Amino acid sequence: MTDEMFRSTGESDYGAAVSALDAEFGWSKRRSLVLLHEGMSGGFQGIARARNFLRHELLRHPRMDSHRPASPAPQLHVAVHARLGDFHADRTGPRPGVFNACLPTDWYRSVLTAVRTHFGDAMRVDVMSDDPARAARILPEWSRSSPAPQSSLEDLSVMADADLLICSVSSFSMLAAFLSDAPYLWYRPHLGEMNGFLSVWGHEDHQRACPTTANIEVESRDDMSSLPTRGVPMDLDEDLPDWLTEFLATKLALKRRSADLIHNGVVRQSPRCRTAPAFPGPSLQRPQER
Template identity: 30%
Template sequence: MSSTLKLCMPHVSGRGAGLGNELIPWARSVVAGATLGVKVLPPAFGFNHRKYWRHFGTPRYDWLAHRAIEALLPRIDFTEADFYESEGNLTESIKIFSAKHRLDEREAWVITTQGMWGGYRHLIEAREHIKSTLYLSKFAFKNLLKINSRLNPDYITVGMHIRLGDFTSSSNIEDYKGKFNKSLPLQWYINIAKSLQAQLNDKVQFLIVTDGNLDQLKPLLDVCNAVTTIDIPDSDVSDMLALANSDLIVCSVSSYSAWAAFLSESPYLWFEPNLQKINGYYSIWGHEKGQKKENSFTNRNVKSSKLSNEAYSKGAPVPLNGILPINLGEQLLKSKMKKCMRQDLVNYGVVHIK
């Protein structure tokens, strides 16, 4: 029986979602396809009004094929409950799922998956594949060359993601707790910029990725004279990668920012009023059944519920006043020195003889 009759793919409903949302079930499908040795279809981008099909070279009317496949082949949906059949490992969950449904014994099927459940940790096995897919998208390389030409490689780059166009804002700080898809106060970004300038003096530059316009950003631009990508067309993918490549990411409360942080090795800042306090810890996902099931708040890797004032994790909560972890600037400078090409032998650099 031809393997083309056994498929994995994200289920897309409605008119599709933003890039961050689309990537989650796609990444899940990639792991499922690799585990089971079958073909993986990307999301039905042709149905998405944001025209992501242009970035990834998918057919304009792929949604028709998706609908036909789901109608003609036996469809089995891989859900959050299926994932937690294992100890939180996606590959093992897929194997258990396969055995449960006797997929090896069946001649034809399509596994679909949908939704944003599970957090990003459950996608760790797909991380490098998704990153390479983004880099190989149509406009990414050209756009990144343009962005990099605007930045000074000797400065610490702070990437800021600011959602203004399609998110609602609130004057009540409590409205942000546990909520996604809300436009964060521009003053938060301004306060962070001022704090970083105070810690780093003239060694910092800002890169703003936004769906807003220059007039909306003017109060922030007056403070930090940032580089923007507003004038660069087809920048959905390259903006995410530019954020991921920054030395520090200032996130919006969105799956787009979360992907940038997930794909990056750099630290990132999160809006503290959005986080929930649960059992002495901050959490984005603490209200969800999945994180409670994994017992994240009493994890054996956590030694203390109270971190030192000089300690911060990769993701650091920052309040509206923009007060940063006390040694963040120092750590950024040290990290930047390690990346300095003048001290990298294979980059025509030199190393001091001690």
């Protein structure tokens, strides 16, 4: 099944596209079938309906880090993915539209240092890689506390459950980000520019014709300009955005068992506030009464 076949159906959901093609080719009528899929037709939009199912299946998978002793103090969990073994080395890193290339080691060090500048020892770093020995050599200061080499499913599970992801330019990192709800850092030089916005696939003709252009129109609205984004472009020697630092600081604060009521924690008594705080995002208008 090729990308052209997928797009010929006019469907954005991969399952719906396969059903439409099955009506034409009669795949389901065969006694046995191997369906070879070429590329990532539809991207993750094509399997959006399956996300909750996949996330549930993944996070119930046993993990090596579940046996790690709990830290006495709350820690921010940072998961790093370094794709190494089957990617070609590139000192400058992948440029827009280029895949299957390693990221510069200096970039990993730069973004990890940026996180440590704000959180110091209150962060736990797990380095995931298809070549753990090489990852340990290039990131020795960060690999010492990482779990022992484990399966791909375990690596993916750890990443999907982390507070912050530092991604490689790979489908593995993309899948982890897809299954996670956390913010993730992306190699800035890999992103293509279009009308003042950055994207992973915006350079592709069919992306410009539909999802990328539509999303640019949404994000161009004035009330969207100051909102956070899950994907955070980062370059060498760049600091974390202020909003991300504040968000991660809040995540870290919420991990305190001492202030968690159902864990025998306590909450400081304060005067009751009758006015609800304003939501910092777009204004929400009530529907007109009939």
